Amino acid sequence: MYQRNDFEGTSLDCLKDFRQRMNNLAPFIHLARKLTGFQKYGEVDMISVGFSVLLFILENMLIGREECSIDNIADFLQLLLKRSYDINMTQEESREMAFYIRDSIAGSGGEVVDFKFRNLETNKDESISIKLIDTSYYEIKKSARYKLTDQGMELLFKTREIYTEFRINITQLYLKQQIEKGIFSGALQTVNELNLQVRQLREKLESLLLNIRQNVLGIDFEDLKQLFSRIKEQFEIERREFGNIKRILKEHRENIEKINYFELEEDELRKLEQIKVLSEKLNITTAEHDRLFSEKLDIVGEYLKTIEISFARESANLLTLKKVSLMYLFQKI
Helix, strand or coil: CCCHHHHCHHHHHHHCCHHHHHHHHHHHHHHHHHCCCCCCCCCCCHHHHHHHHHHHHHHHHHCCCCCEEHHHHHHHHHHHHHHHHCCCCCHHHHHHHHHHHHHHHHCCCCCCEEEEEEECCCCEEEEEEECCEEEEEECCCCCEEEEECHHHHHHHHHCCCCCHHHHHHHHHHHHHHHHHCCCHHHHHHHHHHHHHHHHHHHHHHHHHHHHHHHCHHHCCHHHHHHHHHHHHHHHHHHHHHHHHHHHHHHHHHHHHHCCCHHHCCHHHHHHHHHHHHHHHHHHHHHHHHHHHHHHCCCHHHHHHHHHHHHHHHHHHHHHHHHHHHHHHHHHHC
16 A cells, blocks of 8 residues: 655656646647637537637738738638638628637737646646737727737747747758758748747847846846856857758759759749749848847846946945935034
8 A cells, every 4th residue: 555655756756847837738728628619610620710710810920910800810710611611601700700719719808817727736726827819909990900929829839849949940940941842932931930930039038138127136147147158059059050041042043043044944933933032031030130149149248237237326326325424414513
């Protein structure tokens, strides 16, 4: 018979970082719970359809249209249900489904939902905030537009087994494979995805720098140095990979250009045009990545500068306090 002590130690080590694991799992459970109550189309798998709406919003973000209206979603649902279920929905019916999916996932205004669970590592009831869709802005007619939050994008990227720290690098490897195989139409989509990831990285670094400025005395310098080292190392890997991708793309273009223009087949002409567009988009993405590297990466320098300013202010305040105290004493004499 097992004794209580038999379950302590090693066997319970599996519960370490339980909250973080639940944090990764919670958005998926949230989707499954919320997207099962639409009874009008009983044959439709609403979890899959709702998930596809998230993918549709992401697709809009990847091609530069960062806001997506309810009518855009409704049009997408009409096409999707016709293709997958042979259901012909009217515009009104598709809008009804679009509103249902939006309200189920995020509420009418992109509210934060608390996911409650029992943290088995701490034996405490806890909650995780979930917000997958955000209301981007309102037009004059109060027509809301939507985009994915960072959490929403994380959820979708995790379904492709791409983790935050290596997302850009893994997408680069995928892009390189596409170019090497001559799949340039797919590569164009991947470059759009890379561009979005670099923009996300910029936002995260700016948020980190803002946190340093606002909470400099609460940040451990050694931890910050390690973070800086990891980020710098990852940036270097990404820069080298961008260089490799450009080189491979250039080789493909040069190989096609060696052929007499009037002897080029239609497929080769199309590939040449795709390579041109791909090169332009890749140059934009790498330029933004390089700009991040040169402008935003001096995290340790920002820390030292901020702490110097903080100490200078403290010293100035202390000096002012001493002056006031001395003046007060002189007045008393």
